[in-house]
Amino acid sequence: MCHVRKSHLFGGICLITCFILSFNFYWPRRYQLTRSGSPPICGVRVSHDTITPLKGQRTFIISAYKDNREGNIIRILGIVHHQKVKELYCYFCCNSNTNVYPTRAGIDIHQDRFGFPYGLADIICTEPPDCRAEFVSVHWSPSEVVHNLTSFRIRNRDPGQFTANFTVCFSTMFGNYSNVLQFIQTIEMYKILGAQKVTVYLNNCSRQMEEVLQYYTEEGTVEVIPWHIQRYLKPSKRWRYPSDGTEIGYYGQISALNDCIYRNMYSSKFVVLNDQDEIILPFKHRTWDTMMESLQRENPKVGIFLFENHIFPQTVVSNGTFTDTSSWNRVPGSNLLQYIHREPDRPNYFNARKMILDPRAVIQTSVHSTLKQYKNSKYVPLETALVYHCRGPLQRNLNRSSLIKDDNIWRYNESLIRNVNGMLNHFLT
Numbered sequence: 001m002c003h004v005r006k007s008h009l010f011g012g013i014c015l016i017t018c019f020i021l022s023f024n025f026y027w028p029r030r031y032q033l034t035r036s037g038s039p040p041i042c043g044v045r046v047s048h049d050t051i052t053p054l055k056g057q058r059t060f061i062i063s064a065y066k067d068n069r070e071g072n073i074i075r076i077l078g079i080v081h082h083q084k085v086k087e088l089y090c091y092f093c094c095n096s097n098t099n100v101y102p103t104r105a106g107i108d109i110h111q112d113r114f115g116f117p118y119g120l121a122d123i124i125c126t127e128p129p130d131c132r133a134e135f136v137s138v139h140w141s142p143s144e145v146v147h148n149l150t151s152f153r154i155r156n157r158d159p160g161q162f163t164a165n166f167t168v169c170f171s172t173m174f175g176n177y178s179n180v181l182q183f184i185q186t187i188e189m190y191k192i193l194g195a196q197k198v199t200v201y202l203n204n205c206s207r208q209m210e211e212v213l214q215y216y217t218e219e220g221t222v223e224v225i226p227w228h229i230q231r232y233l234k235p236s237k238r239w240r241y242p243s244d245g246t247e248i249g250y251y252g253q254i255s256a257l258n259d260c261i262y263r264n265m266y267s268s269k270f271v272v273l274n275d276q277d278e279i280i281l282p283f284k285h286r287t288w289d290t291m292m293e294s295l296q297r298e299n300p301k302v303g304i305f306l307f308e309n310h311i312f313p314q315t316v317v318s319n320g321t322f323t324d325t326s327s328w329n330r331v332p333g334s335n336l337l338q339y340i341h342r343e344p345d346r347p348n349y350f351n352a353r354k355m356i357l358d359p360r361a362v363i364q365t366s367v368h369s370t371l372k373q374y375k376n377s378k379y380v381p382l383e384t385a386l387v388y389h390c391r392g393p394l395q396r397n398l399n400r401s402s403l404i405k406d407d408n409i410w411r412y413n414e415s416l417i418r419n420v421n422g423m424l425n426h427f428l429t
């Protein structure tokens, strides 16, 4: 089982370590690759991409994270073929830069793959004792020459301080996304509600949206993560596999959401998982800060809060009497202040939920709930908040009087109009 020879590094602890690791991992051999004094062998070819293919291995690495919650665990997020990837090894470059130990990885494919051949996997390796690797490489074979491999910087090594109370994660933006006005209003609403940051996994958007993203990036609100998944896999626009030869669901939404949680694990107190056409709107409170403070006080064991999704169809328009919105006509896209009617829930139908969560309480997430976590989940009742989801109708045959009037968004009209106008003043001139 354990083929590690005695060495100055591991001598005394080999037995214990092998005993612990033999449950899931083992070191197949030990590789002495360079003598000290040679140029550093680690991190020679470091990937700076968000999706990096391992050639011929049906594996695409997203990011490597130290998981401080689980001892010496390095969790590498990667997209893998669910049947063909059975064996992977992590190559750590330990601090001396002289020895590299391939360790066998555990491969935990996330349960929510929705029938597609490719899905997100946690590639889990135990870092060798006394090793504080800055980089890690991955390969299916345990006998590679490490400097031939691409390495990935291990993030989250040093948990810093919060730089945000709330970070919103958008899963993939794709298909020439061009709803500029709604996007600007949505970002300004998040800021009013208490967000400091929005992480956008960008596949494709219109020219003008690129400029908007650039504006918010310079402002410090938006972080754009390039997400060119179609270079490597055939992405589907559907979430469930339609047996049409595509390879991964919804442009890799699940992968983006999980990466966003780990990326923001120590920089953000809360992470908000919703799409770009959704806003979690409180009823009882004015901001997410006060709402979450109250929800956490009432539910100390809960780390994942789920909010009901409600469709505000863009086919039913209500013009409020708001002044100062004339410049909005010059911006393409929908105007949120016109949509104040929501569809009623359908009985016997899955009513989706979206989440505000403590990222440190989550191990794996899906879209409408988490899959593995350290803390409990709670459904937040409709009296407290809902997900304002402004899009085309799901129940097309309903007329205005069959919808529920809900003008909660208008509570924010003054600050929203002021802030959108402030942004447009800079942006349009």
Ligand SMILES: *[C@@H]1O[C@H](CO)[C@@H](O)[C@H](O)[C@H]1NC(C)=O
Pocket: 143, 144, 145, 148
């Ligand atoms: C490493 O790469 C070199 C050239 O890039 C190649 O000649 C060599 O065979 C590779 N070694 C292994 C073990 O893959």
Ligand SMILES: *[C@@H]1O[C@H](CO)[C@@H](O)[C@H](O)[C@H]1NC(C)=O
Pocket: 162, 163, 164, 165, 196, 289
């Ligand atoms: C988080 O919220 C608190 C209170 O609402 C505020 O004082 C603090 O500045 C916020 N933190 C950040 C990083 O914006």
Ligand SMILES: *[C@@H]1O[C@H](CO)[C@@H](O)[C@H](O)[C@H]1NC(C)=O
Pocket: 176, 203, 204, 205, 210
């Ligand atoms: C988005 O896709 C269109 C059409 O394929 C292309 O012309 C455009 O350059 C792409 N934009 C980005 C930002 O990739």
Ligand SMILES: *[C@@H]1O[C@H](CO)[C@@H](O)[C@H](O)[C@H]1NC(C)=O
Pocket: 176, 178, 205, 206, 207
């Ligand atoms: C993208 O959207 C913009 C705005 O709606 C449109 O002008 C442009 O032609 C679209 N581009 C493509 C490649 O579809």
Ligand SMILES: *[C@@H]1O[C@H](CO)[C@@H](O)[C@H](O)[C@H]1NC(C)=O
Pocket: 317, 318, 319
């Ligand atoms: C709302 O205003 C738009 C023009 O901005 C107009 O086309 C539409 O008919 C108005 N709808 C209602 C219900 O007043």
Ligand SMILES: *[C@@H]1O[C@H](CO)[C@@H](O)[C@H](O)[C@H]1NC(C)=O
Pocket: 399, 400, 401, 402
């Ligand atoms: C709206 O739909 C309801 C139920 O389908 C119907 O009774 C009502 O007459 C409709 N109202 C209008 C204005 O079409």
Ligand SMILES: *[C@@H]1O[C@H](CO)[C@@H](O)[C@H](O)[C@H]1NC(C)=O
Pocket: 320, 321, 410, 411, 412, 413, 414, 415
């Ligand atoms: C706009 O907001 C103000 C307070 O901020 C409120 O008094 C007013 O009723 C709101 N307007 C509408 C149409 O709801």
